[in-house]
Amino acid sequence: MGNNFPQRNPIRSIATTDDEFTEYSKLKKSRSLRDSTRRQSLTNTSKTSSSRKKISLTRPTSMMPTDAEIIDIRSLRCALPLSDMLINDEKTASNKNVQNENKLIKQLDYIHSCVRKDKGLFGMMTENIQSKHIFSNHEPENTHTLDRSPEDFQMGYQSIYLQTLDGEFIHSYWIPKSDDINSTSTLLYLHGAGGNISHRLEVVRLFHDNLHCNILIIDYRGFGKSSGSPTELGLYIDAQTAYDYLVYKQKILPENIIIFGTSLGASVAIQLVSDPLNRVKLAIFENAFISVPEIAKYFIAYAKSVIGVTKSIGFIYLFDSLPKVRRIECPCLYLTGLLDPIIPTWMSNTLYNETRTARKRHLCEYPFGKHNDLPIMPDYFENIQSFIDELPLITTPSTEQQSVLR
Secondary structure, eight states, X not given: XXXXXXXOOOOOOXXXXXXXXXXXXXXHHHHHHHHHHHHHHHHHHTTOTTTOOOOOOOOOGGGSOOSSEEEEHHHHHHOSOSSSSOOOOHHXXXXXXXXXXXXXHHHHHHHHHTSOSOOHHHHHHTHHHHHHHHHOTTOSTTTTSOOOOGGGGTOOOEEEEEEOTTSOEEEEEEEXXXXXXXXXXXXXXXXXXXSXXXXXXXXXXXXXXXXXOEEEEEOOTTSTTOOSOOOHHHHHHHXXXXXXXXXXXXXXXXXXXXXXXXXXXXXXXXXXXXXXTSOOSEEEEESOOSOHHHHHHHHOTTHHHHHHHIIIIIOSOOOOOHHHHTTOOSOEEEEEETTOSSSOHHHHHXXXXXXXXXXXXXXXXXXXXXXXOXXXXXXXXXXXXXHHHTSOOOOOOOHHHHHHHO
């Protein structure tokens, strides 16, 4: 079976002659049939242990980073045993492996279902322009060089690369609060557009000191020292990889995990917790937006005149959070600045009002808060801690239950 899952972007060249068009159509049909066959093969092989193969992608050794430890999340997810106890029964071990692969396939299917499949001609023509404005991963200048580390902020840390399910290397800082990491909460920090993880360390230090939590902060693909180029699908896979690192590598219980996302990161966080298989303690969404088309409608003057077209074919990256928040069950805290010049407050209000299935929800508005300064607003961390303290106590599940959760 070919190792080509998740699928890469389709070819972007457009045929200009009849012969070229015929060859292009044949190639496109061939690739579509190939991908369909491989997808069906992947699903079928997960049902029988005799023909099952690992879901993996490999890269040349020369492309792998060498400045920090690489952690292969794909291997961890399908590794046996699931607990610290060895599984002696070969049949039981095989069944567990099948369950892990089926869960992985299910989660990847869900991620794929949340992104746009057909870019359209206008979308393909403007993909680079859209990427530049949505992700800003090459800004500011020299953003792919990290100029600070957690050590500069008196935080112990480990620099690591998380290898994703599609073969990218996501640079991350793992910042534990203490040796007993399950004695406190762990926060997964998903940053916004532009910059890299070293630019967020001042805010990370505030979370570390005020919430007394472990922190994992990642640079999405194409950001900082991470490999690849950013896409909506890619960012979703990166966040899933980070969550899997906490659960499968650090063995952190889901009820101790806090997902925090700001701006673009809030959209990624919403996607992550909208999957019911990703159980967490709570999710925090700071200055969240509804979707890219809605931001364009609000923020780009000329988009108003063509919004009817751009809504249907113009945007290749939607980050459409509205239908996803309606599926979220974990407690949710929305934080928004009333003076935010980029994302209007009403978007957080709309998302909050639609998060009806959450076990608990709350919206905090900061009258003098802008886009990037909410953590220094009065009562910011007090409000977060108060929300955490009001959450119902969740008892620690048994070892068997933990295996089911994972």
